Amino acid sequence: MTTAPPEDAVTTYREAMRDALREALSGDERVFLIGEDVGRYGGCFGVSLGLLEEFGPERVRDAPLSESAFVGAGIGAALAGMRPIVEIMTVNFSLLALDQILNNAATLLHMSNGQLPVPVVIRMTTGAGRQLAAQHSHSLEGWYAHIPGIRVLTPATVEDARYMLPAALADPDPVLIFEHGSLYNAKGALPRSGTTAGLDRAAVRRSGTDVSLITYGGSLPKALSAADALAQEGIEADVVDLRTLRPLDTETVAASAARTHRVVVVDEAWRTGGIGAEVSARVAEDSFYDLDSPVERVGCAEVPIPYARQLEEAALPQPADIVAAVHRAVN
């Protein structure tokens, strides 16, 4: 008698994230969730809906709108032996807690000569596309990727939404998880075979031989959609999902470039000084002799994200922009 392989379940990114939180809270007494509206409201984006009823207000802890205090409290609790998961509504608001993240979470291990690890996980949304205007829509994960001492994750798939969190909690260092706001309703298959997500490797989401699309987070679906359009005209794109912005898996990027000889970097953040610039520089450093054309970049227009729908759409990288960049690279 053979056992049929377990079927993949179709779920949403939001539910996958919630399952991950539920598992973390159930499995370890030291884990607690703290943040803006995580309890009674059910999470600003509905991620923690129902967890208050399951785990109570001590462990699903509504915090005042005091980003610096509750992020710092998460860091302090991690220092003292807990495994806090801190939720900040958006990356824009995380700037109010930047002092705690950069000057404390990222530095304490080093400054204390290894005495004070900070096993905190900080989750927040990032990105635009929902007409929330400038102060709720920016993609600043690249700024955080600039900082040594922290790990920066950008789950783009349902599977990563489900399995990156337990891996992040197992990491002894501070981990920031950026959830693109447009992904929460995305559906996908969740393998039931007990997958665990490694955090160190990028993933090739689509194999191709003609061009490498290097991307992450909310831009992955756009890159895949562009790749489908390109396939119609006979251009096969290799789509690399970086998954982790720090540390960067430059090997997977270089291997892709070696296969395709053309690279297009797709990043929703501003091009100037962004993570796309970093990836592009790494490609230039590591893969110069593999390239048949200059690295192309598709990023956000250099503008605070506007409210009006057509302006927001024009500001953000769209599949058509990616296709155009590929045409420039290929021709």
Place this chain on the structure above:
Amino acid sequence: MLMTRETRSRTTAEPRKPSKKTAKKPARKKTPTAGPRPHAGPDADRVRLLESMLRIRRFEERCVELYSAATIRGFVHLYIGEEAVAVGVNDALGPDDSVVATYREHGHALARGVPAEAIMAEMYGRTTGCSGGRGGSMHLFDASRRFYGGNAIVAGGLPLAAGVALADHMRGLDRVTCCFFGDGAFAEGEFHETANLAALWRLPLLLVCENNLYAMGTAIGRHEAQTDLAARAGSYGMVAWAVDGMDAEAVAASARRAVTAIRGGAGPHFIEARTYRFRAHSMYDPDRYRDRAEIERWKAQDPIGLLQARLRQETALDDGDLAAMEQRVLDELESAVAAAEAAPEEPVADLLRHVTSRPPEVN
């Protein structure tokens, strides 16, 4: 679950300690001895406070010499004049309690029991330093003593301290977290965010404001709209009072009262210790913003001189004891300096250690 709070806030200055519970004792006949003299009972506690202050004072005086000789570098913020606060508060804390300090923390670290040798080696940037040469004067750490720095950002330690207290609170541990910070922190949002959070959740947190009247070079009247700090802290629904920060015994009694109440579940407490730094903000500071007469007035209330005089008057402490104490402290310091001089430098090959818990990033 948020517990119901009694909104208690006491913002009056604490009455000065009644002159002496141990009224004047008849001077005992003593034979002077050269070595350390064993003290016992309440006198021993008082003598320990004095010796602890003296250790801080002499440590920092030695730092001035070493800094002037360019042997130690960086920003060095001296605590001279404020010793009574660190010593008094630490006297009320137990080994399982936690301390979060500022960048002016040599005194907090020494009073917490971090060995002078480990701190001096840190000033030298050596391997044996309490932060392995990665922190320097402003970033002293000792996890074994639950001493969490050493934070160079004004008010930056406050949220951390709330988190340490939250962890203990959630685990039902009978521990108090003490956070030191200066009057300058009152102008930072982090103080107010933390005070609100701590009072809201009744965290076992002792907030000790070392009000030395200056935020760097700016006098309190020029940086705070309301200079009654205890009143402001009390407005968050926590018990708050002020104490004479030049009197180590008064600080110790005050801290003991607060710590007892916090252990009893009374939630966060705030103590404003009114003190003064005799030296400039840092070794770089030419100190042009203070009136010499003001400094001299405060020096007349030197916490070390005050306690010495009191102990001489009220206990059997005599010149011989003081000389022996001085010698002990100096010997300890000289051996700390010698050990730091002899300690190896942290190898440059280890530059990237401890950036993360993983092997150093190569990319």
